[in-house]
Every structure is written in C-alpha cells, then in structure tokens.
Amino acid sequence: MVWGAANPVGKPTEAETPLRSVQIDGQVVMKIVKHCSEQAPTLVTGQLLGLDIGATLEVTDCFPFPNQDAAAAEGEEDDGANYQLEMMRCLREINVDNNTVGWYQSTYLGSYYTEELIETFLAYQENIKRCVCVVYDPTKSASVGTFGLKALRLTDRFLEIHRAGEFTFEKIADKSLSWADIVCEVPIRIANSALLSAMFGELTRSVASEEKHGVTQSDADRLAVSSAPFLEKSLEFLSECMDDLAAEQQKVAHYQRFLSKQQSQQAQWLTKRKAENAQRRAQGLEPLPEEEDPSNPAHKPSAEPSRLEGFLIANQVNEYCTQIQATATASLRKLTLVAGSQGCGDVVPAVDSKA
C-alpha cells in the first residue's frame, strides 16, 4: 500500500518551520466521515489535498482510494497509481488544490500503530516534507459520543534515526528516543469558507432551534450509559497487544543472552589464542593472528532484532490505555449522572478517577 510513491507532485518546502497545526476544511471532515463510516468495518484510505502554508498545513480537499481488496483482485498495482493520477487531473480541472499533503485512514478502536503506517509515512515523506495522516475512528463516535479524528505525523527525531539506517539499540540509545517519540499528534482546526458557514448556519437553524435546546445525535450518543462492549473490545485488544509486547521483549532478551554468550566465547577464544601465541613465540614460530575470524562460529554476528515493532506495540498499548481510561472516566461520570437523576446521589463513592 505505497500510494505515496506514485505521486510526483510533492512540493518541496523548507523544513525549518515546524508544523504547528492542521487546518481541515469542513468538507474534508465530512468526506472522511462519510467514506470511513460507510465502508466500516472495512478499513479504508484516501488522499488529502491542500496547501502547506507556514506552520499550518491546510487540507482543502480529499478523495477516497478504491478498496484495496478490490484493487488487489484485479491484480493491478499500477491501477491504484493510475486512479490517483486520473483523480488528481480531474480535480485540477475544477480548481481544487491538487497538492498532496498526506492521507487519511479509518481505524477500528484506535488500532493504527502498525508498521504499515510507518512505511506509508516514509513513502510519502520521500516526496512531501511535511505530510500528515488523519486517522478517523468511526466506532468512537458511535459508542462514546466523542469525535475520533486525529492528525498524526512522524517526529523529526525518528526520521533522523530512520534516515541514518537501521533501527538499532545503539542508535536509539544515542538519540535517547523512546517509544513515545515516534509519532506525534498535531492539533486539528476546522475551517470553512464564509459562504459555507452562512449556508450551514441557515440550514441548521431549525435543527439548532428545535426544542430550543437543540438536542443532537451526538447528545444521544453521549448519554448512552452502556460502554461495556466498547471497553470489552478495547481490553481484548489490549491483552492481545500485551502478548505481542511480551513476545517482542522475549526476542530482545533472547538476543541479549545470545550476545553475552557470544562475548564470553570470544573472550575465551582470545585468551586461548594468546596463550597459544605465547607458546608459539617461545618456540620461535610465527604467531597466529589475533583478529576475529568470521569463519569461527563464535564471531558470527547475529542479526539484531528491529526495535521498531516493539516501539509500535508500546505505542499501541498506550493508545488503548488512554482510550480505556477516557471511556471508563466518561462512564463513571454518566453513572454519577444517572445516580443523581434517580435521587440516589448519596450512593456515589467519592472517586477522582483522573488521579
């Protein structure tokens, strides 16, 4: 899924100004929401178009990518690229900013920290210095009543390390990069044209004034007390993730054990060789080389496991935890509300769940 590689119109910008915020058109938000929730539970992706102005990245339009399964069934790698180019050409004709600034993707319960994400990021980053990934979680809106839209980008430090080559222990220690420093969130702002704002204001006037209090769908979603299914699924994912993390740690531990064993073997070999050489010298013979010999199994360097996977899993676990905490806090508050409305306010245990 390396869509970005097919895109030739990456506008090189000076990377000096850091990206402070992402400004998204209401239109784009609606399109993303529509595409992602219509195709759910299939995960979908699409391209973001816009302009890169100073510290803000303006996303003014987007278009969806066809379903990957369908594209794969046709067996056409180029097909996706063709679709993309054709769409961009068409959009240019109707005066849309046809400058790729990133992509969007849907996610299920916030499980988006994958190697694929990083790969796609890197592919995009080759052409576009500053690109973002907008992640939308349709499940969140429906079950918690909050709006699950996030803009992500890779941190400069991670990119630096990645550019330098392999993702090894030494490099990470060198830059003191922790798992939290791979991806960072960029604040999102919604912007609209004045026309649209006026139009929408007029159209929703009746909705907003209805019943005077303007009860909306998200109000109803928000009041739903049952958060158990959401929590259950999140916990399930979390425990799966923990298993993965344990496996990953096992791998690292295994490697470390192997390394220390190898080092002691090497030391042994060296002392042996030195003793041998001392003997040979005493006998007046040419000393044997004391350098490492690659044919010797004790010196064979073993491949170091990539830390990226572990880092991503850690991120994912963190994401789940945050999500679970938020949901649990919200449901506690709702419970308190229910207790209050039932006239049983006194049963509420004094809990500060945020602490």
Place this chain on the structure above:
Amino acid sequence: MGAAFLPVHGAGKVASVRVHPVVVFNACDSYVRRQETQERVIGTLLGTVRHDGVVEVKNSYAVPHNEQNGQVYVDVEFHRAMIDLHLRVNPAEKIVGWYSTGDGVVPTDALIHEFYAHECHNPVHVTLDVTFADRDRLVRAWVGQSLALGSKDASKEAEKPDAEGGEASAAEGILNATTAIHFQEVALVNTFDAAERVGVASLAATNADVVTDGDDLGATAAKLRGMLEKASAYVDAVVAGKTKGDAEIGRRLADALSSVPGLTKSQFEKLFGESAQDALLVTYLSNVTKMQLMLAEKLQTASLLI
C-alpha cells in the same frame, strides 16, 4: 427544506430527496473555487433511489461547464471520467441527478437536465441558493418532465401551484431546444446525523478547534435538564388547568416515563456499585499497564546502555 410536499403528477416516482450534508459542502466549495467568469457551478449528484421513491443524495462532484447565449457546454468527458473514478470507490452510488447554484430554475437548466436524463432515469435537480434570497429555502429539489413543445396544453398551465411557486417552465430562451422541461419542486430533507456527530457548531464555523475528547457531558446534561423542566412545566400547567392537555403529548410522556426502570434503592445501589467497580477496575488495569510500559522502557534502556 421548508418546502411542503407537493403531489407530483407524472414526474416519475421521486417522492422526496434526502440530501447528505457532504453535498452542500461540496457545492459550496466548488462555487468558491469557480472560474472568474463563471456565474454558477453545476455538478453531478450521486446516491441511491429507494423503493419508496426517496432519492438519497450521498455524494457529488463539480462538472466544468460553460453557458453563453442560452447555449450550454457541459464537459461530458470530465463527467464520464469522474463517474468512472467514483464507481471504483463506491459502486453502490449511481448518478441520481445534478445540482447547480442559484435560486430556482433558469432556462438553460432544461438543456442540462436533458443531458442528465440520458445518464439516469428521472434525474433530480437540486438548487443551492448562494445569494440567500429566501432564507428558508436555500436548498431546493426539482424533478423535470420532458414536454413536447407543441403539446404544452392549457391544463398544465392551470395547474401551477399556489403560493409555493414550486413550478417553473423553462422553455423560453432555448435556441435549439426541441423539447422543454417542466420542473416541479419536490420535498427535500437535509440529513444532518453525520454532521451532528462532529458537532454542527464547530463544522459551521469558519474557524474552530475540533472537540475530540469532548467534555460535553455537562452541556448535554444541561440540555436534558432543560427538556425535563419544560416537560414538567407543561404537566404542571395542565394539572393546574391553565392549558388544555394534548392527548398525544400525554401519551408520549407516559411512554417516556414507563421507559424509566422502576428500581428500588437497594437494587439501584447494587447496579450502580457494580458498574462503578467495573469502570474503576478497568481504569486501574490500564494504569497498571501504562506503569508497566514506562518501567519496561526505563529498565530496558538502562540495561542496554552497558
């Protein structure tokens, strides 16, 4: 959206049109981005037609066009290319009609409508008034019926609806038209479900922050409270004999009341305690997990530095 439903004679099976907000967004955007010389923009509407004649407009894209002296040039190639691309993403969305900016129907619409009549059966025409002439009817939907110019009889003329003004013939001023289109307004419903989820207020604003971790429960509770107060005020007024009770409202109130589970205090306490404990346990668990993660990181990096 304020338009009343008019019985549509001979206009196919289009009963009403439901417009997804994304279409409004798209139309506005394309109007803002139009060519300098262009007075209005048109575009293709995509969606589905339900069995009961409700046309759901779910998506749209702008189509370049050019109007001069009653002649219209629509970029058909562009339209075809776009529809191909859209069908690859969502094959379920077919062409259902077209939109244009402007208040009501203008003469050249007949030509465009005829073009879309070849693209789909019974196209709908949605107009979006960007001049805000009539604030209550910014978005309007029309269906067209092809008429042979000669047979435009008096009965049709006589049937022009009253104050709604929902009918307009667009035959005049078309140079090469052999047929005229008889436009009739149909009911239009805006569906804002999706927009509401995002927050209508933040979406409609010219510049707003997204409320992702919305701390809106307070606001929602306040709304709920307001509604309850209103209901109880009404009930009090009826009981006091100040207002005449409406049976329909009474039934609704009874429904609402009966949906409240009748729990005793001890039952409720038990339920409440269980749920609260669940939530707290889960919070605790996730906190422990986070702690574990941090600890693992610290220990790992510490041991690796050797």
